[in-house]
Amino acid sequence: MKVTPTSNSRISDIDFSNLQFGRIFSDHMLEMTYKDGTWSEPDIKPYGPITVEPSLHALHYGQAIFEGMKAYYAGPGTINLFRLDDHHERLNNSAKRLCMPELSSDNFIRGLEELIKLDHQWVPKTFGHALYLRPFMFASEHYIAAKASSEYKFFIITSPVAAYYSEGFNPVKLTTSEKFVRAVRGGTGEAKAAGNYAGSFLPARDARENGFTQVLWLDALEQKYVEEVGTMNIFFLIDDKLVTPKLAGTVLPGITRRSVTALAKEWGTDVEERRISIDEIFEAHNNGSLKEVFGAGTAAVISPVGLIHHKGETITLNQNEIGPFAKKMFDRLTGIQYGKTEDTFDWTHPVHVGNEITV
Template sequence: MKISITKAEQSRISELDFGNLDFGRIFSDHMLEMAYSDGQWQIAEIKPYGHITFEPSMMALHYGQAIFEGMKAYYVDDDTINLFRPKDHHARLNNSARRLCMPDIDESVFIEALEELMKLDHEWVPKKHGQALYIRPVMFATEEYLAAKVSQEYRFYIITSPVGAYYSEGFNPVKLTTSDQYVRAVKGGTGEAKAAGNYGGSFLPARKAQESGYTQVLWLDANEHKYVEEVGTMNIFFLIGETLVTPELTGTVLPGITRRSVITLAQEWNIPVEERRVSLEELFDAHQNGSLKEIFGAGTAAVISPVGLIHHQGKAITLDMEKIGPFAKKMYDAITGIQYGKIEDTHGWAHPVDVRASVCQ
């Protein structure tokens, strides 16, 4: 696959304050664009980041055929950038695409596009531990047609953004609340796809949670409203006694890549891991009898994020709000160690890109 490359005439990197990185507000010099028409993907193009123009009749705006991914690249040294589990992100992108009747993206195109973008924009990858280059692949329906049907045309972009901490709390524990009124996903719906609409639908409950002083909503199952599912942009884990417990994947929860990494590492450390239904009742009981030791979220954006409080119907589980628990800290160190190339990667999760290699044109 040959990607056509047009380099930016002038880099905008001097506008960037690496010491003061917000999440997802600044975009690096280049982006990838690929159009789907006549039943196939056309030649991919890397070009300067910039405006795009579409007709108001573009179908994604009306019928919500839009999916995305979120992954990160990490600075290892001046020659090397690590992409983290890009093939797993690619596989999830295609799963999301299939759920929304959108075309697959070829794995080799996806990986080559990422490698070329890293070579071109490696100076945008922040060097400080805790910072990274966030990568956002996105695909949406572009046919101009007011008919609630599957689009025949699509656009795929990859844009990248240097980022710091996702939550304003940084590494300090976040506060979650359940919602009595709203659910995120139902069985048979689109919960396990990274569909844009899943997020739009969660904003009202998230805003209400934030107005009440919580960081995010802890989603419960839609049927019984008893079992924990996940958080806005993270999967959730509970250390109960010596066992790590996380909600099972039943079609309503996003199958997180970080979730999978946490499970693999915990098992290697001989920590029993249970993927199963977890009720709030069980969590309140475990909290009361002292066996609920730690709660943390896991996701690309926040990596490992300690949870200090879960509010549910006027009652709260409160853990140490001052600091991260030892297990979550060990997990954070292990995952970020692999991401930044400081710890040997025995799983093949890191995908190193040699940024000295010249960009093919």
């Protein structure tokens, strides 16, 4: 691996008390190039512009995928990465679906470790804050033909982010969409493909204009079964059972979702991964068995849902607070990520960076 440290760090210009998600990037990035059937060695260098031509394949045909992870400050000298193997596996699954080359686990893991070592001062120390890690791959051939590119670029860039809940838990308001769907079986819904997000922006804007936070996606065929939310998987606590839509090709297999189901099982909670209709949710609310609803994802961690709107009807829950189950889940999950509670699952991957972290 080639490493070229910057001679001009930007860190002293950054106001770590006022971080906006995804706007500030740390000093270094990792770059790899795929050409003639093989990946180059990772090249870590100062973050900066890249040169492309207007004929860049990804801009025309959307062969682009990404991952979203976080590095957590776990006390002096330790930065925790979380479930690296799962993120690597999902990246490769997305690559396969989009007809792109897979990446070795060694390059992914060692690349992230080296990047963190170099930019460890960019990992915010405050609990709840983190260094967001964005690995991504795109078709880099300069060729406008509707077939898979033969060249690709892989990058990892990183961005310090504040706690999602700097002003307390703020339950989200969800609405289903009668007009749009996110994914259909056989499509790209279970891949972390850039185009999935492009298609969701218009429905998300419509939802916001109507006073909701995000869209609660229903299945594309019958518009009846709940799937997921913008960048979160969804969970329902019905009586004392935790229910979440099963992964059947249209839902993104969230790493947080996997962690939540494992933790719930550890506590002895029954977990059901199955089809769940929006009507069942409304019925459970009406008969008093729907105790809590929450979303789970890397960015939002555990996010309480305060309201669901569907075809003119609305149900409300825990409107101004987080429910006790979701709070317990938030505490246990972040406890593991920030190294405050024992990681009985071996999910964290500590990177040791020396004692001096000054941010």
